[in-house]
Amino acid sequence: MRCEEFLRELDESGRAASPEARAHVQGCPSCARAAESWQAVRSELQAMGEEAPPPFLHARVMAHVRADAKSPQREAWWARVPRWAWAGQALAVLLGVTLAGWGLWQGRMSRQPGEALVAVKAAPQVSHDFEKRSLGEEQRRERAMPGAEAPVNEAPAVPPRAASRQSPKGLRGAPPPTAAVVAAAEPVADGGAAGVMGGVPAPASVAPVEADAERARAEGEQAAKDERIYAEELRVTAGSQTVEASRDQAAATGAPASSDTGMPVLGAAKSKICDIKRERPVLACVATRLDAPGRVAFWLTDDLAPGPGEAIVLDVAHDGAVTVAGDRGRDKARADVLAARLRDMRLPPGRYRLTRADP
Amino acid sequence: MDDTLTYPSRMLLWAVIARRATAVTDQDAAAVARARDGDEAAFEALVSRHEREVFNLAWRMLGNREDALDAAQETFLRVFRSLASFRGDATFRTWLTGIAINVCRNRLVSVEVRARRAAVPLVSEDAATGEAVELPLPDPAPGPDATARGTELRRALERALAALSPEHREILLLHEMQGLSYDELTATLGCRLGTVKSRLARAREALRGLLEGVWP
Incomplete structure (x- = not known):
């Protein structure tokens, strides 16, 4: 047996199992060493499995289990929905399917060559304009023109709601489109729709270009304003962001808010962010070097972070081990967890004072 | 088997x-x-x-x-x-x-x-x-053992485990640390016996390679 074959068998079975392998080990010091060291590795792996968990794990697990047992969410989600809600939802679905089918059927019945393009282009504009326009504007339109003919300097004031209701009837009764109707309807919002809805060919000047441009500009400004408001609400709403989203936002803006200490607090105007996935608040903390210049900022969950006004002294050894001194160090379980967390951060060796960034 | x-x-x-x-x-x-x-x-x-x-x-x-x-x-x-x-x-x-x-x-x-x-x-x-x-x-890899048992092999093994792919790490831990048999591994991981064996062999080979020069 060659050394490569021996090592392959060692990998496949974890030991020198076959007679050939055992014989090879007798005569090959290198493979004997490999087998011996692999046995030591296996023993060490088994020893790793014997580490005792922290004593509070059991209590924590049972506390969560008991809370879960009492939680109404223990029921399957569909069992919690009342029957009348199921019936209502079924009715709504049936109604929606019926209306959609009726709408399709109406569209198919009323479509004629040349009209389809006008109807398709006009209808979406009606619903879009309805959502964006203010009440005052709608009233102005209603007062301006209930009929089909539009004034020269103003778009036809048929309210979009009325226009949408009239849509099928207007199309059904409409005469074959003239060139004026088609030309007027294409670039225009509800002006063209109004012209077609009324069943009467609209005049060519149904919607002046200037009025449409002004309306489009106003709508664009309103949409941009809505977006800014929404973005602002999203930014300041606590509990609606994950830590990652807040950090991404900080990176995008390039100017994170600073705490009272002057240290940049990563990612948010507020120092307390709820991490939805972990369901545990995280707090910005600062570790200030006591034996050299420098400070470090990072996040800690609220059960590990110092209390308001509290300062925890830490010693970080050269091998990375962290020792929690003082009163916090007397609570060994929490100190161990905190030390483990800080060790994972690989702080430079030294002595630190750990406080909240926003006391 | x-x-x-x-x-x-x-x-x-x-x-x-x-x-x-x-x-x-x-x-x-x-x-x-x-x-x-x-x-x-x-x-x-x-x-x-x-x-x-x-x-x-x-x-x-x-x-x-x-x-x-x-x-x-x-x-x-x-x-x-x-x-x-x-x-x-x-x-x-x-x-x-x-x-x-x-x-x-x-x-x-x-x-x-x-x-x-x-x-x-x-x-x-x-x-x-x-x-x-x-x-x-x-470093996303784990650092020294929290309780610092201090053995050189333990530290080397921890670093090597961290460097393994999750797939290799989990099958090694399940078999060598937890003592799961091949049958239990097929049930736990949801794969066939041949897959379990080959994956375990590759995991051992990878771990040996990572420990080479470090241990012994």
């Missing part, structure tokens, strides 16, 4: 394993049945019996004790919530281990995503100039 066994011998070995597996699960089966009926003490007994191995598996998979605590807690909570769906096709221990592995896999994916985003840069401030100095990102 060894592929070199004859068919009758293999069937006999299956029967022995099944009998032994049944003997092992009798202890858990009774507690599981009582826990399903709402006996909290029975579930607590299951937790006490298995929390050590769940915690150690999570710790070695995830690399730090805090995440291991969360993962162990989440594992038992999932077990509690889905006790009614445990059909007894596999042993309770196998089923529990499968859930623990899934929890760890999900957390590893989450950790990798966050590490890629460089979510937590450590920023230090130079007291003299007031300029922010960015420290190196924390």
Whole structure:
């Protein structure tokens, strides 16, 4: 047996199992060493499995289990929905399917060559304009023109709601489109729709270009304003962001808010962010070097972070081990967890004072 | 099971394993049945019996004790919530281990995503100039053992495990640390015996390669 074959068998079975392998080990010091060291590795792996968990794990697990047992969410989600809600939802679905089918059927019945393009282009504009326009504007339109003919300097004031209701009837009764109707309807919002809805060919000047441009500009400004408001609400709403989203936002803006200490607090105007996935608040903390210049900022969950006004002294050894001194160090379980967390951060060796960034 | 066994011998070995597996699960089966009926003490007994191995598996998979605590807690909570769906096709221990592995896999994916985003840069401030100095990102691989048992092999093994792919790490831990047999591995990981064997062989080879020059 060659050394490569021996090592392959060692990998496949974890030991020198076959007679050939055992014989090879007798005569090959290198493979004997490999087998011996692999046995030591296996023993060490088994020893790793014997580490005792922290004593509070059991209590924590049972506390969560008991809370879960009492939680109404223990029921399957569909069992919690009342029957009348199921019936209502079924009715709504049936109604929606019926209306959609009726709408399709109406569209198919009323479509004629040349009209389809006008109807398709006009209808979406009606619903879009309805959502964006203010009440005052709608009233102005209603007062301006209930009929089909539009004034020269103003778009036809048929309210979009009325226009949408009239849509099928207007199309059904409409005469074959003239060139004026088609030309007027294409670039225009509800002006063209109004012209077609009324069943009467609209005049060519149904919607002046200037009025449409002004309306489009106003709508664009309103949409941009809505977006800014929404973005602002999203930014300041606590509990609606994950830590990652807040950090991404900080990176995008390039100017994170600073705490009272002057240290940049990563990612948010507020120092307390709820991490939805972990369901545990995280707090910005600062570790200030006591034996050299420098400070470090990072996040800690609220059960590990110092209390308001509290300062925890830490010693970080050269091998990375962290020792929690003082009163916090007397609570060994929490100190161990905190030390483990800080060790994972690989702080430079030294002595630190750990406080909240926003006391 | 060894592929070199004859068919009758293999069937006999299956029967022995099944009998032994049944003997092992009798202890858990009774507690599981009582826990399903709402006996909290029975579930607590299951937790006490298995929390050590769940915690150690999570710790070695995830690399730090805090995440291991969360993962162990989440594992038992999932077990509690889905006790009614445990059909007894596999042993309770196998089923529990499968859930623990899934929890760890999900957390590893989450950790990798966050590490890629460089979510937590450590920023230090130079007291003299007031300029922010960015420290190196924390190493996602686990550091030295928390309790610092101090053996050179333990440290080398921890670093090597962290450097392994999650797939290799989990099968090594399940087989070498937890002592799961090939049959239990196929049930836990949901793959065939041949896949288990080849994956285990590759994992051992990878670990040996990482330890070469470091240990002995």
